Amino acid sequence: MANIHILPEYLANQIAAGEVVQRPESVVKELVENAVDAGATAISVVVRDAGKQLIHVIDNGGGMSKDDLAMSVVRHATSKIKTESDLHAIRTLGFRGEALASIAAVADVEIRTKLQPSAEDDGVSSTGWVLASRPGEPPDIRPIATSVGTQILVRNLFYNVPARRKFLKSDLTEFRHVSETMQRMALSRTDVRFTFHDGDVLVFDVRPSSLLQRIRDVLGINADRALVPVSMVEDGISVSGYVGLPEIARQSRSGQFLFLNGRPITSRPLAHAILTAYEQLLSTGSHPVFVVNIEIDPNKVDVNVHPQKHEVKFDNERAAYLLIQVAVTKALREADVLPAFLGDLPLASKPLQGLATPAAGGITYVNRLTGEIVHSQTSSSPPPTFPPVRSAHGGAVAAALFTPPPKTEQAPVFQAGSQYILTPTADGVMVIDQHAAHERVIYERVMNKHATPAHAEQALLFSVKITRSPSEIVIVREYLAEFQKLGFRLDILDSTTIEIHSVPTDVQPGNEEQVLGKLIDSLQHGGTIPKERRFDHIATMFAAKQAIRRGDRLGTEEMQTLVENLLKCALPHLTPEGKPTFFLLPFDELSSRLT
Ligand code: ADP
Numbered sequence: 041m042a043n044i045h046i047l048p049e050y051l052a053n054q055i056a057a058g059e060v061v062q063r064p065e066s067v068v069k070e071l072v073e074n075a076v077d078a079g080a081t082a083i084s085v086v087v088r089d090a091g092k093q094l095i096h097v098i099d100n101g102g103g104m105s106k107d108d109l110a111m112s113v114v115r116h117a118t119s120k121i122k123t124e125s126d127l128h129a130i131r132t133l134g135f136r137g138e139a140l141a142s143i144a145a146v147a148d149v150e151i152r153t154k155l156q157p158s159a160e161d162d163g164v165s166s167t168g169w170v171l172a173s174r175p176g177e178p179p180d181i182r183p184i185a186t187s188v189g190t191q192i193l194v195r196n197l198f199y200n201v202p203a204r205r206k207f208l209k210s211d212l213t214e215f216r217h218v219s220e221t222m223q224r225m226a227l228s229r230t231d232v233r234f235t236f237h238d239g240d241v242l243v244f245d246v247r248p249s250s251l252l253q254r255i256r257d258v259l260g261i262n263a264d265r266a267l268v269p270v271s272m273v274e275d276g277i278s279v280s281g282y283v284g285l286p287e288i289a290r291q292s293r294s295g296q297f298l299f300l301n302g303r304p305i306t307s308r309p310l311a312h313a314i315l316t317a318y319e320q321l322l323s324t325g326s327h328p329v330f331v332v333n334i335e336i337d338p339n340k341v342d343v344n345v346h347p348q349k350h351e352v353k354f355d356n357e358r359a360a361y362l363l364i365q366v367a368v369t370k371a372l373r374e375a376d377v378l379p380a381f382l383g384d385l386p387l388a389s390k391p392l393q394g395l396a397t398p399a400a401g402g403i404t405y406v407n408r409l410t411g412e413i414v415h416s417q418t419s420s421s422p423p424p425t426f427p428p429v430r431s432a433h434g435g436a437v438a439a440a441l442f443t444p445p446p447k448t449e450q451a452p453v454f455q456a457g458s459q460y461i462l463t464p465t466a467d468g469v470m471v472i473d474q475h476a477a478h479e480r481v482i483y484e485r486v487m488n489k490h491a492t493p494a495h496a497e498q499a500l501l502f503s504v505k506i507t508r509s510p511s512e513i514v515i516v517r518e519y520l521a522e523f524q525k526l527g528f529r530l531d532i533l534d535s536t537t538i539e540i541h542s543v544p545t546d547v548q549p550g551n552e553e554q555v556l557g558k559l560i561d562s563l564q565h566g567g568t569i570p571k572e573r574r575f576d577h578i579a580t581m582f583a584a585k586q587a588i589r590r591g592d593r594l595g596t597e598e599m600q601t602l603v604e605n606l607l608k609c610a611l612p613h614l615t616p617e618g619k620p621t622f623f624l625l626p627f628d629e630l631s632s633r634l635t
């Protein structure tokens with residue numbers, strides 16, 4: 041008696057679905073790829089509950105005949121390749137013939153389609169067809185009145201696979217994945233119109249345009265001033281696209297898009313090639329923004345190494361690596377980015393309110409990238425000349441990093457290693473980590489302000505509009521209440537624009553966009569945070585971003601103020617994240633070591 045048998049098709053499909061369909065995003069990706077392959081010039085995507093309830097994709101492509109419609113949900117059925125040699129030169133996004141069969145194994149699927157009428161046929165193909173399928177049941181096909189092209193509705197994803205359904209993340213996270221895929225697709229095909237709705241809310245509607253315009257529309261980047269074109273061809277490999285200036289680098293990889301022959305791919309080595317071109321232009325933990333396409337003869341590329349087709353192998357990866365590295369380096373050099381963002385600006389003629397006045401003859405600088413006070417020197421040499429201040433918010437109420445020290449006698453303070461502050465106490469020597477200490481001070485200030493919100497914010501005389509990507513706007517909307525508590529009064533104007541009306545008092549004028557941007561970046565990758573922990577989370581991140589850094593040189597008064605403010609804190613010895621801010625080296629220990 042034989043124990044081995046062929047699995048029923050339904051079960052085989054459900055197993056195969058595990059590889060192709062992992063989350064709503066995978067469905068969106070496969071359906072949009074099919075629409076692109078069908079030659080659509082307009083593709084509309086609607087998701088409800090991040091796609092868990094409904095994914096609806098409409099295209100105006102070639103459509104399907106009744107027979108093709110019936111075949112489309114059969115596994116290993118494809119119109120895109122026929123022979124082995126086709127497999128070695130794939131020009132379509134799909135070719136495995138698995139997607140629709142896999143989706144139909146784990147959700148209810150409805151496909152409405154009508155062929156593009158050709159010159160010969162009169163009326164025959166002017167009928168549309170609808171296929172309705174439930175997992176495990178034979179699909180049902182009937183005629184229907186519909187428009188040319190195809191629309192697919194995928195409902196109740198994974199309802200028959202509870203284990204999978206449970207595995208899905210929060211709507212916010214799943215939506216972020218969907219949204220990133222929509223960004224990728226929209227960036228890969230600028231000749232196609234993409235309309236994307238989250239329920240009834242329009243996320244974006246982008247018409248055919250240049251890549252630069254598309255980047256602006258989809259990523260919410262002000263492309264003109266922040267992106268540099270990249271273009272180079274050599275040995276049959278071409279690299280083209282845009283890379284972002286260091287000033288728009290992000291705390292995550294959310295702004296990185298790589299395409300191979302127009303197909304979105306992930307490739308660590310190629311992303312690394314771009315990163316290395318930036319050399320020391322970026323601080324650790326920040327990631328450049330880029331949208332780069334590589335064109336290589338499809339015969340030299342193998343896209344069939346992964347069921348989701350986003351990993352690829354190609355013959356001469358090393359050559360591509362070097363070409364990308366050289367192309368991006370050249371682009372950044374030509375853009376002359378160095379002088380544009382290095383260098384510190386002298387503070388405005390009126391010192392910031394409440395800032396400890398620099399010693400006579402001293403000059404205080406503010407790092408114009410971060411707004412941090414980075415230098416306070418006592419020499420009388422004239423300040424170097426700087427380009428004009430970019431910020432136009434001259435009327436913004438100035439903020440204080442440090443409150444002025446009282447005129448009582450101060451303990452001496454010393455800075456060591458540009459990162460520690462040493463000060464004697466009655467029992468020994470205190471060794472303070474300047475960054476960690478400042479984090480604690482800012483955090484407690486924010487938390488206390490939270491109790492008396494009237495002092496939490498400073499209104500901007502001129503509100504500031506900033507653009508961010510639609511998926512980031514979704515996050516801002518989610519955290520609007522917490523931002524408000526922190527002191528950011530924000531209005532979401534549309535799917536890519538936020539208007540800032542007020543900022544927390546710690547934020548330096550002109551830095552509103554930067555500070556908010558950093559917070560959004562870290563929220564994007566913070567995972568799901570329970571509601572009651574959210575404000576604390578944002579306050580912690582805000583403190584980490586606003587605190588003076590290790591390596592910043594501090595003036596005596598700045599250090600004294602910091603130490604004093606630290607010691608006023610409720611929990612002076614720990615950062616908001618629970619790391620130590622200082623330790624005491626007791627005189628006992630000093631004497632035991634020195635005897
Ligand atoms: P693949 O894309 O790998 O061929 P799929 O399962 O995604 O496999 O689709 C199966 C077939 O169904 C495709 O080869 C194509 O012929 C047809 N098809 C799917 N979606 C569409 C669409 N939006 N418009 C026209 N034909 C489609």
Ligand code: MG
Binds near residue numbers: 070133134
């Ligand atoms: Mg496909």
